[in-house]
Amino acid sequence: MQRSYARFAGAMYLTVLALDIASVIVSSAVSGSGGFGDVSSRIIASETVYRVGLCLALGGSVATVLLAVGLYVTVKPADPNLALTALLFRTCEAAIGGVGTILSLLLLQVYLAPAHGNAFDSHQLGALADLQSIGSSGTAVAAIFFCFGSTVFFYVFLQSRYIPRLMAAWGVFASVVYAAVWFFVLIAPHISSIPLAVGSIPILIAEVATGLWLLIAGVRVQEQRA
Amino acid sequence: MNARSRPRVIGVIYLLYFLTAVGGALIAPGTGGPGGLPTNASAFAKSVTSQELQYELGVGLGLVSTAIYVALAGLFYLLLRPVSRTLALLMVLFDLVLCAVTAFATVFQLAPVVLLDGGSYLSVFDVRQLQALALLSLHFSDLAGHVALVFAGGFQLFFGYLIYRSGFLPRIIGVLIAVAGLGWLTFLIPPLAAFLITETEVVGFAAEASLMLWLIVMGVNDQRWEQRAAEARAS
Numbered sequence: 001m002q003r004s005y006a007r008f009a010g011a012m013y014l015t016v017l018a019l020d021i022a023s024v025i026v027s028s029a030v031s032g033s034g035g036f037g038d039v040s041s042r043i044i045a046s047e048t049v050y051r052v053g054l055c056l057a058l059g060g061s062v063a064t065v066l067l068a069v070g071l072y073v074t075v076k077p078a079d080p081n082l083a084l085t086a087l088l089f090r091t092c093e094a095a096i097g098g099v100g101t102i103l104s105l106l107l108l109q110v111y112l113a114p115a116h117g118n119a120f121d122s123h124q125l126g127a128l129a130d131l132q133s134i135g136s137s138g139t140a141v142a143a144i145f146f147c148f149g150s151t152v153f154f155y156v157f158l159q160s161r162y163i164p165r166l167m168a169a170w171g172v173f174a175s176v177v178y179a180a181v182w183f184f185v186l187i188a189p190h191i192s193s194i195p196l197a198v199g200s201i202p203i204l205i206a207e208v209a210t211g212l213w214l215l216i217a218g219v220r221v222q223e224q225r226a
Numbered sequence: 227m228n229a230r231s232r233p234r235v236i237g238v239i240y241l242l243y244f245l246t247a248v249g250g251a252l253i254a255p256g257t258g259g260p261g262g263l264p265t266n267a268s269a270f271a272k273s274v275t276s277q278e279l280q281y282e283l284g285v286g287l288g289l290v291s292t293a294i295y296v297a298l299a300g301l302f303y304l305l306l307r308p309v310s311r312t313l314a315l316l317m318v319l320f321d322l323v324l325c326a327v328t329a330f331a332t333v334f335q336l337a338p339v340v341l342l343d344g345g346s347y348l349s350v351f352d353v354r355q356l357q358a359l360a361l362l363s364l365h366f367s368d369l370a371g372h373v374a375l376v377f378a379g380g381f382q383l384f385f386g387y388l389i390y391r392s393g394f395l396p397r398i399i400g401v402l403i404a405v406a407g408l409g410w411l412t413f414l415i416p417p418l419a420a421f422l423i424t425e426t427e428v429v430g431f432a433a434e435a436s437l438m439l440w441l442i443v444m445g446v447n448d449q450r451w452e453q454r455a456a457e458a459r460a461s
Contacts, residue, residue, distance in 0.1 A: 066316070102366070
């Protein structure tokens with residue numbers, strides 16, 4: 001059962017990554033950059049595509065629960081308590097991710113408002129659209145919970161030798177770096193775009209490599225028993 | 227676990243959940259009871275301000291129902307753990323995320339009370355704008371409910387499967403619950419969810435109500451539950 005769940009976790013690693021990345025690409029391709037009026041008119045013109053982007057993000061949150069349980073069952077024999085701790089962190093991440101989708105849907109209503117005629121002028125709607133900073137903070141909080149869960153899962157992988165130690169150690173390093181970056185985003189949001197981009201690379205490598213390894217090679221249960 | 231009494235306790239708590247959830251929606255004007263979501267901001271504002279206590283009581287009951295659903299998650303886990311510990315855990319996690327998101331949505335239901343309360347710092351907005359914000363907040367709560375339903379879909383899919391596999395609860399109830407779960411998962415594709423909403427709601431209500439009644443009246447097949455529990459302990 002452990003090997004099956006490890007392969008399942010590998011598949012879910014890649015699924016979650018694909019859904020999250022696709023969501024960011026689709027949403028940002030529609031909204032683009034510029035003032036409230038520009039963004040609003042682009043979203044109104046491609047509302048369905050924008051909604052697809054938000055649904056992909058929601059799918060990512062759902063898949064995170066499946067991934068967390070897959071990883072939990074995989075590493076539980078090595079350390080049940082740490083496995084449960086990591087599972088709870090990743091579950092919190094999924095819940096905060098769901099709330100983040102709600103905030104994005106909230107923001108969508110603000111961007112769609114000019115198409116329907118309403119009680120607010122475009123300046124007021126633009127001010128309301130600044131609420132997206134709340135959504136960004138939600139992403140940061142979800143990411144920090146992800147980092148803690150990811151650090152613990154990779155640490156258990158490192159201790160158990162279920163996957164190559166170098167890969168597990170890289171996962172721990174990348175998760176800690178990513179956590180530091182997201183704390184930096186919360187502390188200094190206006191100067192965080194470059195650190196965020198750079199800090200995302202190690203965790204992206206770790207997740208893709210671990211996902212593929214688990215999916216193709218599974219876990220080395222025999223070695224752990226010896 | 228006392229296999230003879232616990233299912234009936236779960237059934238009664240399930241009934242309590244139904245009563246608080248339905249009661250809350252019926253009591254709080256415009257929060258999803260009969261007639262659906264209001265579209266007239268002025269009329270909604272009037273109903274909230276004229277029945278503020280009733281509105282807050284309804285929202286509060288909804289929050290209580292969410293808390294009860296958290297407790298139910300733990301009880302369902304204990305009931306279905308002998309079938310598959312891992313899938314029961316997965317079911318509980320989906321339920322907990324569902325409850326967290328639903329509880330968050332309550333904030334949007336309470337926001338109209340604050341917006342329409344007439345605090346002096348809100349005087350920068352005119353009445354029409356405050357009423358629009360209050361209605362907008364209620365619509366946000368509805369959107370949040372749609373997000374929660376996706377997690378409800380994951381929960382019910384595994385819940386139904388576990389019941390189907392259990393052998394100590396009727397398989398047809400498991401099938402109904404899993405079908406309802408698939409229905410809620412269509413909220414990942416909103417146009418499909420809108421097309422199937424009536425069918426999903428009917429199946430969802432029938433599935434949960436039949437499980438609740440079955441637990442209260444019939445309980446579970448004690449002998450089969452003990453057998454599954456012994457098998458789980460042995461493995």
